[in-house]
Amino acid sequence: MFELLGIPPQALFGQLLLGLINGSFYAILSLGLAVIFGLLNIINFTHGAQYMFGAFVAWMLLTYGGLGYWWALILVPIIVGITGIIIERLLIARLYHLDHLYGLLLTFGLALIIQGLLRNQYGISGLPYAIPPQLAGGQNLGFMFLPNYRGWVVVASLIVCFGTWFVIEKTRLGAYLRAATENPTLVGAFGINVPRMITLTYGFGVALAAFAGVLAAPIYSVNPNMGADLIIVVFAVVVIGGMGSILGAIITGFGLGLVEGLTKVFYPEASSVVIFVIMAIVLLFKPAGLFGRTA
């Protein structure tokens, strides 16, 4: 059995896998934030609550509706995405002509309301959500043991992230989105319904968060604080990657998950702050973020 810098490989690969799992969630969530920020110019502070709400709706579908994990994976993004569309039409749409700060305050307030309601109803101890039977168990890879569900989380988030990247960067619809991000007025003057595009984009970003929530439900217990804990790190990821950069959000998400995992192996004391230290350094030397475009 080989050792690397005195670290047993099981520990190293175990932490790398954990890092990759965390990175999967960072990537999906920061991708949603980046898409929303790009077009709406709103920093969606409700994102963490919408991720958490996704996990709760999955739990509710199972508990009250008898609909299991695979149904949840399809239905939850749609349901939570629709709530996002309603929020955008009813509330956020009224703020576009105002300073960024108003959008930030509104979405932060909404996050507190959603968390408060669910905390009041279900407490904070967390609700269990079982791993679907098809993904129970794991594989012995020789150098480490890979639980099937964790492997699935990484694969599923890679598919969703690169699917989103492909749609935005390589399709006609994505070209509309990129163009409207640059100059919504001119895109409107070509006859394209920009307000509708903005609404659907917000719904889509929220649906991504909810999808991540369903993926997370069997790993972390479903509880009202799960989003608030995660979203602070995700904001750091978005700042490091560069606001509004799609590929930047994905790569930074996975990359920082791995960095965090490695830090846990080599210097565990720093593992909870390493991302913020990187953020500070990036802000010093590249204020627009690693992948951000400077205007």
Add this chain to the structure above:
Amino acid sequence: MAEAATATRPETATRQPLLAVRNLEAWYGESHVLHGVNFNVFPGEVVTLLGRNGAGKTTTLKSVMGILTKRKGSVVFQGKELMHAPARYIAREGIAFCPEERGIFSSLSVEENLMLPPQVKPGGMSVEQIFDLFPNLKERLNSQGTKLSGGEQQMLAIGRILRTGAKMLLLDEPTEGLAPVIIQHIGRTIAQLKNEGFTIVLVEQNFRFASTVADRHYVVDQGRVVDEIANADIEANLEKLHAYLGV
């Protein structure tokens, strides 16, 4: 002024204007920029809005297009009042706008820029026909839109609105900052588009260029149309024009 138009061009009296702008006023925030703009554009014409910097030419185009929303008065296109319609609706009625800053999207390739404006009416130009007009674009399809030269960006900005089927084009200073050989190319293109039945409103500061392509000129000053000159009469009105344009 309306009487003058009828006198110089009797045939226009019996035709319906394609675009009729009446008492158009517009504001940027609190500042009142247009104070009652009046002009007609008849089908198949090339009409220019001439005037100094800040006279209100661009504002007029933007108000007609619905990009500037704080406006009042009347804009009738093909018999339909567009004053209260949003820009996207006006575009779908068949008016296409080419902005002064060209509006090429940097996050889109040349091809994506070209294909961006949706078709609003049947009978738009095919991509092949657009390449016939602007052969340069064909070779640069995969380049980033803003990597093109200024002249190529202008060709792309004009080319992409020809696909849409809109027959009324609003071109805001298409020759600004371009080399003489490119200006000639744009001039030939405008003449060709007129032959193919497009109706064009052209904002220009360069009346020498304008006189090579236009049928009529409206002079805009301080947010109003102050004069109308048929292109045939432009030589006779040179002194007046110099006074208006301050050249």
